[in-house]
Amino acid sequence: MSTEEQRLAPLREKIDALDAQILDLLTQRAKAAQEVGHVKGGFSSPVFRPERERQVVARLQEINQGPLLSDGIAAIWREVMSACRALEARQTIAYLGPLGTFSEQAAQTYFGHSIAGLPCASLDEVFKSVEKGAAQFGVVPVENSSEGAISRTLDLLLDSSMRISGEVVLPIRHHLLTKSGNFDGVTTVCAHAQALAQCQQWLSVHAPQLKRQAVSSNAEAARLAANDPTLAAIAGDPAQEAYGLQAVAAQIQDDPHNRTRFVVVGNYACQPTGKDQTSLVLSVDNQPGAVHRLLAPLAKHGVSMNRFESRPARKGTWEYHFYIDIAGHADDAKVVAALNELKEVAAFYKNLGSYPHSA
Numbered sequence: 001m002s003t004e005e006q007r008l009a010p011l012r013e014k015i016d017a018l019d020a021q022i023l024d025l026l027t028q029r030a031k032a033a034q035e036v037g038h039v040k041g042g043f044s045s046p047v048f049r050p051e052r053e054r055q056v057v058a059r060l061q062e063i064n065q066g067p068l069l070s071d072g073i074a075a076i077w078r079e080v081m082s083a084c085r086a087l088e089a090r091q092t093i094a095y096l097g098p099l100g101t102f103s104e105q106a107a108q109t110y111f112g113h114s115i116a117g118l119p120c121a122s123l124d125e126v127f128k129s130v131e132k133g134a135a136q137f138g139v140v141p142v143e144n145s146s147e148g149a150i151s152r153t154l155d156l157l158l159d160s161s162m163r164i165s166g167e168v169v170l171p172i173r174h175h176l177l178t179k180s181g182n183f184d185g186v187t188t189v190c191a192h193a194q195a196l197a198q199c200q201q202w203l204s205v206h207a208p209q210l211k212r213q214a215v216s217s218n219a220e221a222a223r224l225a226a227n228d229p230t231l232a233a234i235a236g237d238p239a240q241e242a243y244g245l246q247a248v249a250a251q252i253q254d255d256p257h258n259r260t261r262f263v264v265v266g267n268y269a270c271q272p273t274g275k276d277q278t279s280l281v282l283s284v285d286n287q288p289g290a291v292h293r294l295l296a297p298l299a300k301h302g303v304s305m306n307r308f309e310s311r312p313a314r315k316g317t318w319e320y321h322f323y324i325d326i327a328g329h330a331d332d333a334k335v336v337a338a339l340n341e342l343k344e345v346a347a348f349y350k351n352l353g354s355y356p357h358s359a
């Protein structure tokens with residue numbers, strides 16, 4: 001045995017013993033979750049409780065003395081609760097497919113890996129799957145830091161009866177991928193139009209010879225490139241892995257801080273956690289000062305606005321819907337007061353849901 005091995009052996013024995021204790025505790029935790037599942041079953045109440053999961057992680061982060069980092073605690077318990085939740089009832093989560101999309105990664109980041117994934121062909125299908133009960137929740141992109149709002153998602157949120165019950169923000173890192181790991185014989189680069197736009201400067205400088213072709217998703221681009229040596233794809237880690245491609249260049253997005261925000265849609269109304277966000281859709285009559293009057297109650301009651309997005313109302317007139325995210329839960333006293341006044345001035349008002357804020 002080398003000196004290194006001699007020193008490692010007792011430490012590994014210690015880790016093995018600790019792992020056995022952790023497993024014993026996890027088993028006890030899983031049995032408690034099963035009992036919780038039986039109680040909920042008796043009341044036909046939902047298995048997934050985002051506000052409770054937030055509370056579990058926040059408490060552990062607070063009592064954690066290190067050296068584990070807060071992010072590590074969140075990641076570990078996300079999977080622990082995902083596995084416990086699956087013992088109560090495995091949740092089916094719809095997202096924009098095919099395999100290997102950032103939407104799939106967002107679903108796993110939010111719900112953990114112990115879920116049944118339901119990849120859908122379109123954002124409309126994600127909403128429909130949840131509406132007809134084929135999935136308990138859907139995960140849809142709502143906004144990208146470089147390209148702005150995902151307008152189809154905004155329209156679907158407006159039209160559907162689904163509520164937002166969570167959000168997750170993912171860093172979006174695009175790579176230029178081919179089957180061979182080089183440019184030999186490659187004539188065309190394909191990707192979703194958004195990804196082509198997010199990498200346009202890089203492509204103009206480093207690969208001006210490649211024809212650019214928009215396809216339905218980056219994962220679809222990766223699937224095509226895996227089967228055709230004349231094609232390169234722009235896609236992220238999940239698609240690279242799913243289709244066994246090699247990176248010619250990594251992280252080619254023009255904005256190194258490129259991020260996408262996804263929302264979780266379903267039928268569940270979250271309870272307040274003390275760190276929530278509420279999403280609203282509003283419109284006003286086309287009169288001078290109307291938007292100012294609409295937002296005045298927020299300022300008056302000290303409710304901060306985290307996001308403001310406008311979208312044509314699709315009525316053939318110059319009218320807009322405003323998508324507004326405010327800090328707080330719709331049941332918080334000052335939010336109740338602000339929203340009651342705001343409803344008086346709004347020509348249209350829809351509360352899309354209150355949910356734990358990710359930031």
Ligand SMILES: O=C(O)C(=O)C[C@]1(C(=O)O)C=C[C@@H](O)C=C1
Binds near residue numbers: 033050052080081
């Ligand atoms: O507390 C509950 O309601 C549970 O079902 C337990 C548990 C957990 O593992 O801690 C699992 C699923 C819920 O989403 C929240 C928490």
